[in-house]
Amino acid sequence: MIDAIALLFVCLGLGECLHRVAGVPLPPSVIGLLALLVWLAAVRRERPMLQSVSGWLTAHLSLMFVPAAVGLIDEGPALARYGIGLVVATTISTLLTMLVTVSVFRFVVKRTGSGPAPVVTA
Structure with a gap:
């Protein structure tokens, strides 16, 4: 190990x-x-x-974010000044990333013709 x-x-x-x-x-x-x-x-x-x-x-990946979260405590003045902009930018970039990912996935599925397997119900 x-x-x-x-x-x-x-x-x-x-x-x-x-x-x-x-x-x-x-x-x-x-x-x-x-x-x-x-x-x-x-x-x-x-x-x-x-x-x-x-x-x-x-x-245990979530434990790796603890130091970053603790580091944010020291950035109080910067967060107070730019916090709303950071939240808006993070939200918009996350949504754009999700939209691009879905678009690429749909394009590849349509192009290759290999979609998800059909669900069979009894």
Whole structure:
């Protein structure tokens, strides 16, 4: 299990280094994810521990938002000034993302002709 966690941290650190040193215009976590993808493609073997660790992290993903929520407490003046605009922008961008996702899904289903399986009732 320690090996899997170490692999995740090494990839994240590599992403951070590439971002800072080489100036790659991607977030360090995305670069680290790409590094992990390259490693997984290069070293082909089963990784049950990596699957177990990533499954645990995904299951407890809500805990990862606690530091961000606590950080908002320090931003009281900025939230008081820009809070309504942030809420409106977040709501509109979420709705637009949902509309685009549904539109692309419908387009692909129509184009490929593979819709959901019909529901058979008895």
